[in-house]
Amino acid sequence: MSNIAARPKAVESAKTNSDLVKRLIRNRYMYMMVVPGLVYFLIFKYLPMYGLIISFQDYMPYKGITGSDWVGLKHFEKLFTDSEFWNIFRNTLVLFLYNIVFYFPVPIILAVMLNEVASEFFKRLVQTIVYVPHFLSWVIIVSISYVMLTMDGGIINELLVYFGLSKVNFLLDSAWFHPMYIAQVVWREAGWGTIVYLAAIASIDPQLYEAARMDGAGRFRQIWHITLPSIRSVIVVLLILRIGNVLDLSFEHVYLLLNSMNRPIAEILDTYVYTVGLKQGQFSFSTAVGFFKSFVGLFLVIMSNKLAKKFGEEGIY
Known part of the structure; x- marks a missing residue:
């Protein structure tokens, strides 16, 4: 049987x-x-x-991983008791918050604006223009900014002098580091970030807009009540992924902007790992910093995903 x-x-x-x-x-x-x-x-x-x-x-390179001595949580204890680390951690969080507040909404706004353009030729032209900076390396972006902002013949300072104002040392004045950083991020990545949002907007049923127009809704009300709610799930998913990279900012970008004057507020975990790991040879300690970064990112992704599901969104898993 x-x-x-x-x-x-x-x-x-x-x-x-x-x-x-x-x-x-x-x-x-x-x-x-x-x-x-x-x-x-x-x-x-x-x-x-x-x-x-x-x-x-x-870890000793000549001993290898299998031959190096085990020390347990020694490097993590050093990490959490180091005042310099917590200052760098704060700098990283500040730059991340700047990214969320000032950069994250820009691709959404730009995608909605491009969707409202009636002329297909003009729309494609603008898309091409805003996409181009993404294909330039951070070296080029920072170099262009340097040429424009330098006090010795920079176009921005020359315009300030032309209008009767005094020159500003954008590159060495630490007060200008955050605005300069965010401006470069928006310039390079905003256009590229619109691709996913434009694809999401293109999938919206046109009949919803027709019904809204019949009810007397203008363009702004159509955006507010149809476009944005329809792409809300995409916005939530990308926001969760962005939160997961809270401590993983662009090393190359920040490293190129670093100098002796802005280091107290510009040093982040990525540049710190490079300094202590490669320059100073503290491989185990720098790996502990990277481990901490990954753990924080994973924890925030899990918590933000749970929070998104609690509010009725799909999340990323």
Whole structure:
């Protein structure tokens, strides 16, 4: 009797496996497109996790990971009792908050504005113009800013002098670091950030807008009551992903802006890891800092995802 009862299950399992193989064969080209991404994450994201072991060791390159002495939480204790670390941690959080408050809404606003443009030619032209800075490296972006803001012939300071104002040392005055940083982020990334939002807006049913116009809704009310609610789930997902990178800002960008005058407010965890890890050779301590960054990011992603689901959003998982 048990063999007879097991037969339908075996047949069902074989059928399920056969259907899975057929789907894999039918969609083989689509799965092949996924392979490079999987290989990238495997090599550069998952395999390096093995190196996190050295945050619990006094790692010596000539001894290797297996030969280095274990020290437990020594480096984490040093991390949390170091006043310099907490100042750098605060700097990182401040830059992240600037990103959320001043940069994150810009692609949404820009995407909504582009969606309202009637001329298809003008819309494509503006999209191309705002996309271009994304393909420039931070070295080029910061170099252009340097040429424009320098006191020795910079166009901004020359305009200030022309209008009877005194020159401003944008590059060395620490008070200008945050505005300069955010302006460069918006300039480079705002256009590229509109791609996902424009795709989400394009999927909205046009009949909703037609019904709103019949009810007498103007363009602004259509945006407020149709466009923004329709892309809310996309906004929430991207916000959660952005929160996950709370301590993972662009190393190259900030490092290029660093100087002796703005270092007290410009040094962030990424540049700190570079300084203590590569310049000073404290590999275990810098790995502990990276471990702490990853843990905080993971914790915030989980909590923000739970919070999003609590308010009725789908979240990222």
